[in-house]
Amino acid sequence: MSNSFAARALALLVVTWLAVGCGSGNGGAASEAASPAITAKEPASSQDAASEFKAEVWADNWFALYVNGELVGEDSTPITTERSFNAETITFTATYPLTIAIEAKDFKETDSGLEYIGERNQQMGDGGIIAQFTDLNTGKIVAVTNSGWKVLVIHRAPLNPDCEKASDPNTACRFEKTEAPSDWTGADFDASQWAIATEWTEAAVRPRGGYNEIQWHESARLIWGSDLEIDNTILLRLTVPAPS
Numbered sequence: 496m497s498n499s500f501a502a503r504a505l506a507l508l509v510v511t512w513l514a515v516g517c518g519s520g521n522g523g524a525a526s527e528a529a530s531p532a533i534t535a536k537e538p539a540s541s542q543d544a545a546s547e548f549k550a551e552v553w554a555d556n557w558f559a560l561y562v563n564g565e566l567v568g569e570d571s572t573p574i575t576t577e578r579s580f581n582a583e584t585i586t587f588t589a590t591y592p593l594t595i596a597i598e599a600k601d602f603k604e605t606d607s608g609l610e611y612i613g614e615r616n617q618q619m620g621d622g623g624i625i626a627q628f629t630d631l632n633t634g635k636i637v638a639v640t641n642s643g644w645k646v647l648v649i650h651r652a653p654l655n656p657d658c659e660k661a662s663d664p665n666t667a668c669r670f671e672k673t674e675a676p677s678d679w680t681g682a683d684f685d686a687s688q689w690a691i692a693t694e695w696t697e698a699a700v701r702p703r704g705g706y707n708e709i710q711w712h713e714s715a716r717l718i719w720g721s722d723l724e725i726d727n728t729i730l731l732r733l734t735v736p737a738p739s
């Protein structure tokens with residue numbers, strides 16, 4: 496029992512005692528006091544109640560959003576769409592604490608990490624993502640992307656960027672890829688060894704295609720791995736505690 500609850504229970508006891516006439520009869524006050532003390536309940540904890548949330552996300556090029564281990568939405572524009580830049584608004588129901596996990600992909604034509612292979616503009620593409628989460632019960636933004644997020648890069652290429660203009664990048668470019676860890680979207684996953692997400696400027700990411708349709712909170716930042724070009728597939732995580 497918390498001190499404040501104990502104080503309230505005591506106050507109820509005193510009020511009840513006064514209401515019944517300062518203890519009429521033996522044991523009257525005690526028996527009357529017992530009932531309010533038992534029926535007075537702690538207010539329902541906000542941690543137990545599900546809330547509606549709105550996620551707003553812009554990604555270059557694609558993302559999938561998981562909350563508390565469940566897929567709640569993904570970028571509706573396929574990553575294979577040329578210049579697949581668009582903002583998404585996803586609503587979902589969840590319970591605090593929120594474990595937010597995002598898989599984000601920069602488009603690459605092959606494991607070389609390049610795009611427009613064989614064309615004049617054959618190049619390393621670059622990534623970038625920004626997101627904000629609003630608790631629709633309170634209207635408050637409860638999470639934004641920034642360097643408070645953890646990141647794990649699971650596809651890096653090209654490891655030798657000088658292959659960018661090679662005539663056969665699939666041979667010339669080296670890459671590194673791993674599987675996403677199992678259960679990486681769940682609340683129990685330990686991401687403490689992951690890197691800190693890197694914040695990137697608008698000038699570096701050059702966001703477009705829907706980016707300006709969202710009113711981004713001033714604290715929301717474009718993030719990615721430590722290399723905007725070579726880091727092609729990344730996993731992001733953040734845990735949001737219940738509001739106090």
Ligand SMILES: [Ca+2]
Pocket residue numbers: 555556601602620621622
């Ligand atoms: Ca890209």
Ligand SMILES: [Ca+2]
Pocket residue numbers: 601602603608619620621622652723724725726727
């Ligand atoms: Ca890339």
